[in-house]
Amino acid sequence: MSERILNFSAGPGAIPVPVLERARDEMVNWQGAGMSVMEMSHRGKAFLSIAQATEEAARKLMGIPSNYKVLFLQGGASLQFTMLANAFLNTRAEFVVTGAWGQKALQAGKMVGESHVTWDGKAHNYDRAPKFDSLDIDSAPDFVHITMNETIQGVDFLTDPDINENIVCDMSSCIASRPFDVSKYSLIYAGAQKNLGPSGVTLVILSEDFLATQKEGLHPMLDYRVQAENESMYNTPPCWGIYVMGLVFQHWLDFGGLEAVAAHNEKKAKLIYDAIDGSGGFYRGHAQPENRSLMNIPFVLPDESLTEKFLAETKANQMVELKGHRSVGGCRASVYNAFPMEGAKALADFMGHFARQNG
Amino acid sequence: MSERILNFSAGPGAIPVPVLERARDEMVNWQGAGMSVMEMSHRGKAFLSIAQATEEAARKLMGIPSNYKVLFLQGGASLQFTMLANAFLNTRAEFVVTGAWGQKALQAGKMVGESHVTWDGKAHNYDRAPKFDSLDIDSAPDFVHITMNETIQGVDFLTDPDINENIVCDMSSCIASRPFDVSKYSLIYAGAQKNLGPSGVTLVILSEDFLATQKEGLHPMLDYRVQAENESMYNTPPCWGIYVMGLVFQHWLDFGGLEAVAAHNEKKAKLIYDAIDGSGGFYRGHAQPENRSLMNIPFVLPDESLTEKFLAETKANQMVELKGHRSVGGCRASVYNAFPMEGAKALADFMGHFARQNG
Numbered sequence: 001m002s003e004r005i006l007n008f009s010a011g012p013g014a015i016p017v018p019v020l021e022r023a024r025d026e027m028v029n030w031q032g033a034g035m036s037v038m039e040m041s042h043r044g045k046a047f048l049s050i051a052q053a054t055e056e057a058a059r060k061l062m063g064i065p066s067n068y069k070v071l072f073l074q075g076g077a078s079l080q081f082t083m084l085a086n087a088f089l090n091t092r093a094e095f096v097v098t099g100a101w102g103q104k105a106l107q108a109g110k111m112v113g114e115s116h117v118t119w120d121g122k123a124h125n126y127d128r129a130p131k132f133d134s135l136d137i138d139s140a141p142d143f144v145h146i147t148m149n150e151t152i153q154g155v156d157f158l159t160d161p162d163i164n165e166n167i168v169c170d171m172s173s174c175i176a177s178r179p180f181d182v183s184k185y186s187l188i189y190a191g192a193q194k195n196l197g198p199s200g201v202t203l204v205i206l207s208e209d210f211l212a213t214q215k216e217g218l219h220p221m222l223d224y225r226v227q228a229e230n231e232s233m234y235n236t237p238p239c240w241g242i243y244v245m246g247l248v249f250q251h252w253l254d255f256g257g258l259e260a261v262a263a264h265n266e267k268k269a270k271l272i273y274d275a276i277d278g279s280g281g282f283y284r285g286h287a288q289p290e291n292r293s294l295m296n297i298p299f300v301l302p303d304e305s306l307t308e309k310f311l312a313e314t315k316a317n318q319m320v321e322l323k324g325h326r327s328v329g330g331c332r333a334s335v336y337n338a339f340p341m342e343g344a345k346a347l348a349d350f351m352g353h354f355a356r357q358n359g
Numbered sequence: 360m361s362e363r364i365l366n367f368s369a370g371p372g373a374i375p376v377p378v379l380e381r382a383r384d385e386m387v388n389w390q391g392a393g394m395s396v397m398e399m400s401h402r403g404k405a406f407l408s409i410a411q412a413t414e415e416a417a418r419k420l421m422g423i424p425s426n427y428k429v430l431f432l433q434g435g436a437s438l439q440f441t442m443l444a445n446a447f448l449n450t451r452a453e454f455v456v457t458g459a460w461g462q463k464a465l466q467a468g469k470m471v472g473e474s475h476v477t478w479d480g481k482a483h484n485y486d487r488a489p490k491f492d493s494l495d496i497d498s499a500p501d502f503v504h505i506t507m508n509e510t511i512q513g514v515d516f517l518t519d520p521d522i523n524e525n526i527v528c529d530m531s532s533c534i535a536s537r538p539f540d541v542s543k544y545s546l547i548y549a550g551a552q553k554n555l556g557p558s559g560v561t562l563v564i565l566s567e568d569f570l571a572t573q574k575e576g577l578h579p580m581l582d583y584r585v586q587a588e589n590e591s592m593y594n595t596p597p598c599w600g601i602y603v604m605g606l607v608f609q610h611w612l613d614f615g616g617l618e619a620v621a622a623h624n625e626k627k628a629k630l631i632y633d634a635i636d637g638s639g640g641f642y643r644g645h646a647q648p649e650n651r652s653l654m655n656i657p658f659v660l661p662d663e664s665l666t667e668k669f670l671a672e673t674k675a676n677q678m679v680e681l682k683g684h685r686s687v688g689g690c691r692a693s694v695y696n697a698f699p700m701e702g703a704k705a706l707a708d709f710m711g712h713f714a715r716q717n718g
């Protein structure tokens with residue numbers, strides 16, 4: 001690890017070091033093109049080959065069927081909340097709210113049209129997700145929105161939905177962290193800055209059938225059909241982000257694909273959950289065990305002063321961004337795909353040490 | 360120049376080599392932070408210092424008054440067309456159309472409300488811009504939209520507007536290419552990928568007074584007030600683009616500021632315009648002399664086969680992306696701020712040689 005710090009940030013998060021090294025080496029002169037990727041015409045052969053390679057790697061890594069479009073947009077999940085509601089909410093949408101991001105998606109829906117809350121975890125302080133087969137969905141909504149992994153609460157469904165409705169899914173903080181069945185979804189979106197690359201590019205995967213249900217008369221930049229017809233190049237796309245994202249996809253393909261990524265992530269998360277569960281109540285996790293996120297692990301200590309002490313001592317040990325979100329409090333360890341195993345081990349070891357010293 | 364190619368792309372365009380070299384050197388470990396800029400929490404001290412430095416350098420370089428907000432948004436000028444019309448078009452907007460981008464801004468305005476064409480250069484095939492004092496503007500529009508430099512037609516007003524109206528200006532392809540008086544504008548926007556940095560970040564400069572006229576009830580990502588109140592961090596901003604943009608601003612400050620940049624650009628453009636004017640009609644420029652862009656220089660050759668030959672021979676001489684836009688035809692040399700003087704000289708020399716050989 002040498003000069004690299006252990007970055008537990010909830011996002012932007014860690015990027016694989018070999019990807020950074022390649023981006024560094026290609027910075028001034030990409031593969032003999034005589035220019036940086038940042039300087040290339042997005043309509044020139046060199047950049048088109050990069051964008052195509054990114055899409056192909058995305059399709060291969062995540063098993064995206066050919067009847068799904070892959071788009072590289074801008075504005076993050078927050079712009080998707082607005083864009084998807086504007087585009088697909090005709091009569092009524094259903095929202096399954098498992099945390100803070102689901103609430104934001106719901107708010108955007110309400111600004112557009114009838115937005116019904118199918119299920120809301122508020123009564124349980126957003127510590128769980130419902131079983132999909134327990135959801136009672138009113139007939140024929142335009143779509144059902146879910147947030148697969150709630151970054152702040154660390155709550156994840158952990159399974160693909162199996163519902164005969166158009167599922168629209170915010171996968172920002174868990175995409176490509178494990179295998180998932182794209183065919184169970186109508187639209188998947190994810191800001192890149194957690195598992196896929198730098199902020200500023202948003203991956204959208206959507207089925208052609210669902211796209212056909214889109215409303216007419218949308219502004220072009222907010223129109224999925226326009227973006228799809230122009231292969232994400234209605235205007236200049238976020239070229240650098242698309243390039244780095246492609247390197248990240250290829251990195252995980254070389255790693256062995258999403259099965260291997262999932263095994264790696266489960267092992268990392270287990271180290272930290274074991275430190276929580278083995279602390280005799282010194283640390284308490286937020287999520288119910290059956291919905292524990294493998295990406296974001298919020299936990300609290302016995303009191304505020306111990307939390308402060310913990311944050312100061314971890315920081316002194318090169319572990320940063322462990323402060324929890326104010327709405328949940330305490331600490332949060334985000335361990336995205338590129339976060340190293342030895343980092344999870346270092347935190348788990350420190351947690352044990354700290355609990356013994358202060359418990 | 361050694362391994363660097365001469366990149367005449369209309370955008371994304373050249374970035375100063377020292378900026379690329381610094382981005383390369385800081386890629387894996389930014390200033391001892393132990394991580395890349397792409398991996399930093401946007402709410403952490405390190406990235407906040409980067410964003411603040413970018414804003415300060417922008418203010419210093421472009422002389423942005425303190426009663427103007429500086430925002431770093433996403434979606435390029437194309438999303439701005441929609442966002443500004445949604446936000447500020449209440450009763451009527453005026454559009455001065457000097458080329459293809461102005462037409463697109465007008466189209467977005469028409470989707471929102473009454474959008475009146477103040478002036479349109481179509482009858483002259485968009486080869487000129489009007490004098491500001493000749494414009495006949497109906498009373499009290501919400502704003503008057505202008506495109507300072509039309510990238511495709513190579514037509515530039517070349518002066519700040521002096522009109523007692525709210526001027527909204529697309530400056531994508533000429534921003535920071537010369538001094539300009541921000542106080543003459545209510546809102547300026549520019550995709551970064553021509554003069555400011557990589558694609559994926561959009562610079563917006565807007566007056567607090569104009570911001571106060573914004574409509575209520577907008578979606579947060581499309582609401583300038585929300586973006587301003589959150590200092591462009593309502594959600595995760597395009598961190599990498601903000602970082603590179605800051606390096607670019609600092610580069611031109613070190614170069615001597617916009618007066619020095621303008622002198623450099625005038626000299627570069629003059630080399631190429633002189634090659635056109637001195638060719639005895641072999642090359643013909645598109646724009647009228649008084650509106651010749653210093654950034655984008657479209658020109659045509661006597662016929663299609665000579666154009667093809669010219670493009671092939673320039674390419675063989677490491678001069679790329681010289682093909683003109685299909686709507687104007689011929690060739691286009693885009694020579695943004697970071698395009699080197701020796702590149703303009705090389706093209707001008709080649710143009711003279713080619714005209715003598717083929718004229």
